[in-house]
Amino acid sequence: MEVTDVKKGEFLVINISGRLDTSNYGELEKKLIGFIESGDKKIAVDCSGLNYISSSGLRVLLMALKKITAAGGKFHLCCLQDNIREIFEIAGFTSIFRVFNTLDEAIA
Amino acid sequence: MVVDDEVDLEPLIRQKFRKQIRTGEYDFVFAHNGLEALASLIEFPDIGIILSDINMPEMDGLTLLTKLKELKNPSLKTVIVSAYGDMENIRVAMNRGAFDFLTKPINFDDLEITINKTLEETLIQRKALHEHDQLISIRHDLNVAREIQQGILPKTFPPFPNRTDFEIFANMVAAKEVGGDFYDFFMIDNDRLGFVIGDVSGKGIPAAIFMAVSRTLIRATGLKGMPAGECMHYANNLLCNESVSCMFVTVFYGIMNMKTGEMEYANAGHNPPYILKKDGTIEMVPTTGDIILGCFEDQPFKSEKVILSPGDGVLLFTDGVTEAFNKADEVYGDPRLESLLQTMKDFSAEKIVMTIADDVNTYAMGVAQSDDITLLSLKYNG
Structure with missing residues (x-):
C-alpha cells in the first residue's frame, strides 16, 4: 500500500494505492488521525489505485468518517474500482459514505 | 561488578x-x-x-x-x-x-x-x-482470544440428531492471528431454525470479545422469535455502545421454516450466501444493502424472504473463503467458488463444507492464512 497526500483547494486529497489489509491498516489509521487532529476537516480519498480492502481497512475508513463528521467536516471517497465498490455495496457503506465517480466531483 | x-x-x-x-x-x-x-x-x-x-x-x-x-x-x-x-x-x-x-x-x-x-x-x-517478554504476553492474549472464539461455537454434529427434515454443518478454520468469525444456530420453536454467520473486523482479544457479544445478542433476540431484520436492528443498537474505534461485524441471519420451506433473512453487510438448488444450479441470495452492525445507531434492516424446495440448500461463508490468496498473490474469488458449488448436486451439508474448505486449502497452499475461513451449510429436506 502507498499513501500520498496533496492539498487541492479546500480539500486534502489522500491517494491510497495497492492493498489495504491487516498488515498495513495501522499505518493509514495513524496518518488519517494525524491529519484530522492537525485540523484537516475536508478530506477526499482517491481510491483509483486501491485494488483490495479488508475489513480492517474498512474500519479505518469508518473511523475517519466518524471523527471528521463529528468535527463538522467532510470525508469523501472517489474513484472506487469495481471490486471495492462491490464490497462497499455489500457492507452497506454506500449509504453512509459520500462516494463520487471522479476526484473533481469529490472536491467540488 | x-x-x-x-x-x-x-x-x-x-x-x-x-x-x-x-x-x-x-x-x-x-x-x-x-x-x-x-x-x-x-x-x-x-x-x-x-x-x-x-x-x-x-x-x-x-x-x-x-x-x-x-x-x-x-x-x-x-x-x-x-x-x-x-x-x-x-x-x-x-x-x-x-x-x-x-x-x-x-x-x-x-x-x-x-x-x-x-x-x-x-x-x-x-x-x-x-x-520478547511482551511478545510472549501478546501470544498469551491471543490464546485467550482463540479460546473465547472457539469456545462459543457449537461443535457437535449433527446438532439435532432427531430431525430428518434438515441437516446443518458448519466449520471454522481460524487464522493464526485470531480474527472474529463465528457461526451459530438454534431452534426458535419446533419449526423454525435460526442460523447465523458473522465476521468481526479486526483481530485479537477486542475482536474476540466483540464477536462473543454479537453472537450472544443475536441468539438472545433470535430466540424471542423476532423477525430477522428486527433482530439486526436491536443487536446493532446494543453493539454500537460496545464498539470502540469503529469495530464492526458483518452478519447474515436466517430463519428457516421447516414446515413451509420459507427462509426469512436479514443481511448486515455480509457477503451474500448461495442457494444450492436440488438440480445442481446455484443462486445468490439477493443482498439487502443494509449496513454492518456496531457502527451507526438506528439503522433500518430489512427482512427478506426466499422459498426453498425440499432438496435445496443454503451456503453461508465469510470472506476468508473468497479472499484466500495463493502463491501468485491472486484471490480465490467468487467465480471459483461458484463453479465448485455447481459440482455439488446431492452433497450432504457436511460434504459441501469440507469440499470447499479442502479446495481453499489446496488453492492457498504455502501461503499463510490471513483470515478465518468459516462455512455453514444448511440442507432443507422438507
Whole structure:
C-alpha cells in the first residue's frame, strides 16, 4: 500500500494505492488521525489505485468518517474500482459514505 | 561488578571512575573470587557487566564463566582481565562466552571504552528481552482470544440428531492471528431454525470479545422469535455502545421454516450466501444493502424472504473463503467458488463444507492464512 497526500483547494486529497489489509491498516489509521487532529476537516480519498480492502481497512475508513463528521467536516471517497465498490455495496457503506465517480466531483 | 582477589583494585577503580559514580552513570560492586561474584549477582540482579580476573582462590574466572553461562542471561556480559600475552586463557575465556577481554596492567581509558561498549550491548539485549517478554504476553492474549472464539461455537454434529427434515454443518478454520468469525444456530420453536454467520473486523482479544457479544445478542433476540431484520436492528443498537474505534461485524441471519420451506433473512453487510438448488444450479441470495452492525445507531434492516424446495440448500461463508490468496498473490474469488458449488448436486451439508474448505486449502497452499475461513451449510429436506 502507498499513501500520498496533496492539498487541492479546500480539500486534502489522500491517494491510497495497492492493498489495504491487516498488515498495513495501522499505518493509514495513524496518518488519517494525524491529519484530522492537525485540523484537516475536508478530506477526499482517491481510491483509483486501491485494488483490495479488508475489513480492517474498512474500519479505518469508518473511523475517519466518524471523527471528521463529528468535527463538522467532510470525508469523501472517489474513484472506487469495481471490486471495492462491490464490497462497499455489500457492507452497506454506500449509504453512509459520500462516494463520487471522479476526484473533481469529490472536491467540488 | 569487578571480580579480583587484589584488594587494592577497589580504591583504584573508585578513584578513576569517581565522576561516573557520582553522576550515577556507573555503580560498582566488588567481589574477590568467583563464588563471591555469584553471591553478589543474587543480591544485585541489575548487574550488567562483570569484569573478572582469571586467577583467584575458591573459584577462578574461567569456572565463573561456566557458571554464568548456566544462568542463561543474555543481558549479562563478562569481560575477562588477564596478563598480557596469556592468549591460551583468553581463548578459553572467549570460548566459554566472555564478551571481551582486557590485559593487565589495566589501561583505564581502554577499560572505560570497553565498559561503555559492553553496557551499550547489555542495554540492547535488555530491550530485546523486554520485547520478547511482551511478545510472549501478546501470544498469551491471543490464546485467550482463540479460546473465547472457539469456545462459543457449537461443535457437535449433527446438532439435532432427531430431525430428518434438515441437516446443518458448519466449520471454522481460524487464522493464526485470531480474527472474529463465528457461526451459530438454534431452534426458535419446533419449526423454525435460526442460523447465523458473522465476521468481526479486526483481530485479537477486542475482536474476540466483540464477536462473543454479537453472537450472544443475536441468539438472545433470535430466540424471542423476532423477525430477522428486527433482530439486526436491536443487536446493532446494543453493539454500537460496545464498539470502540469503529469495530464492526458483518452478519447474515436466517430463519428457516421447516414446515413451509420459507427462509426469512436479514443481511448486515455480509457477503451474500448461495442457494444450492436440488438440480445442481446455484443462486445468490439477493443482498439487502443494509449496513454492518456496531457502527451507526438506528439503522433500518430489512427482512427478506426466499422459498426453498425440499432438496435445496443454503451456503453461508465469510470472506476468508473468497479472499484466500495463493502463491501468485491472486484471490480465490467468487467465480471459483461458484463453479465448485455447481459440482455439488446431492452433497450432504457436511460434504459441501469440507469440499470447499479442502479446495481453499489446496488453492492457498504455502501461503499463510490471513483470515478465518468459516462455512455453514444448511440442507432443507422438507
